[in-house]
Amino acid sequence: MSTPLLQVNNLGKSFGGVKAVDGISFDLSPGELLALIGPNGAGKTTTFNMVNGQLRADQGSILLKGQELLGRKPRDIWRQGVGRTFQIAETFASLTVVENVQMALLSHDDLLMSMWRRAANHRRDDALALLDQVGMKAQADRPCNVLAYGDVKRVELAVAMANSPKLLLMDEPTAGMAPKERNELMALTKDLVIQRGMAVLFTEHSMDVVFAYADRMIVLARGRLIAEGKPLEIRDHPKVQEVYFGTGKTFEKSKA
Numbered sequence: 622m623s624t625p626l627l628q629v630n631n632l633g634k635s636f637g638g639v640k641a642v643d644g645i646s647f648d649l650s651p652g653e654l655l656a657l658i659g660p661n662g663a664g665k666t667t668t669f670n671m672v673n674g675q676l677r678a679d680q681g682s683i684l685l686k687g688q689e690l691l692g693r694k695p696r697d698i699w700r701q702g703v704g705r706t707f708q709i710a711e712t713f714a715s716l717t718v719v720e721n722v723q724m725a726l727l728s729h730d731d732l733l734m735s736m737w738r739r740a741a742n743h744r745r746d747d748a749l750a751l752l753d754q755v756g757m758k759a760q761a762d763r764p765c766n767v768l769a770y771g772d773v774k775r776v777e778l779a780v781a782m783a784n785s786p787k788l789l790l791m792d793e794p795t796a797g798m799a800p801k802e803r804n805e806l807m808a809l810t811k812d813l814v815i816q817r818g819m820a821v822l823f824t825e826h827s828m829d830v831v832f833a834y835a836d837r838m839i840v841l842a843r844g845r846l847i848a849e850g851k852p853l854e855i856r857d858h859p860k861v862q863e864v865y866f867g868t869g870k871t872f873e874k875s876k877a
């Protein structure tokens with residue numbers, strides 16, 4: 622196994638009396654898709670937001686290639702190579718597909734504020750190359766707000782790639798998607814992970830997606846890490862069965 626890219630150790634965060642994340646530790650290696658699952662309120666979003674710096678941890682350590690991220694600003698963490706997928710905001714929906722990726726490249730090049738009007742000329746070829754990787758080059762000049770939902774998700778992935786992240790955080794990447802689109806997006810994500818040697822940490826409620834695409838999984842319940850392993854190990858894990866029992870979520874294939 623390769624050296625971990627991300628090493629999270631004893632990470633914790635409380636809100637008032639609630640321990641949202643209670644001393645969790647895990648590693649993530651380049652080329653690996655790691656799913657973070659758990660019932661509602663388990664601490665998944667809180668964990669994510671600590672890794673990208675939006676939320677300050679109370680305790681622990683988050684090392685990226687041995688460099689401490691804790692206490693750094695989100696922008697600084699992004700510069701170190703931690704990206705995340707963002708939903709294409711309303712304001713960007715009227716831009717074309719390629720312009721959305723060009724905006725991300727502008728931002729990466731730190732020109733966003735001063736030169737935004739010149740986005741139309743900025744690194745269009747690079748943006749098209751990124752769109753090619755997600756199968757959206759042919760639709761580059763269409764406005765985002767006319768695209769099918771699954772295609773918007775592909776563009777969001779291209780936007781996230783503009784910063785060449787070493788680690789990509791994806792919060793419920795397939796939410797609201799039909800099963801076929803979900804599988805296509807995750808297959809694409811997996812390809813990008815392999816091609817770029819990138820690591821992905823993702824949360825997901827759809828168990829069929831998790832079991833089909835995660836290399837490894839970590840399971841949180843009430844802020845604690847209760848299980849870690851390969852999908853098949855997790856499926857049969859008694860503690861995991863216990864926390865999911867009665868939540869309405871099962872590990873059977875979704876019928877949706």
Ligand SMILES: Nc1ncnc2c1ncn2[C@@H]1O[C@H](COP(=O)(O)OP(=O)(O)OP(=O)(O)O)[C@@H](O)[C@H]1O
Pocket residue numbers: 636639640641642659660661662663664665666667668
């Ligand atoms: N800003 C906040 N202020 C107070 N409590 C919070 C805050 N954010 C999260 N919590 C609490 O921390 C716990 C963990 O929440 P978190 O959103 O991380 O869970 P989650 O696993 O992402 O849940 P979901 O699957 O429902 O999104 C919950 O009890 C939640 O109510």
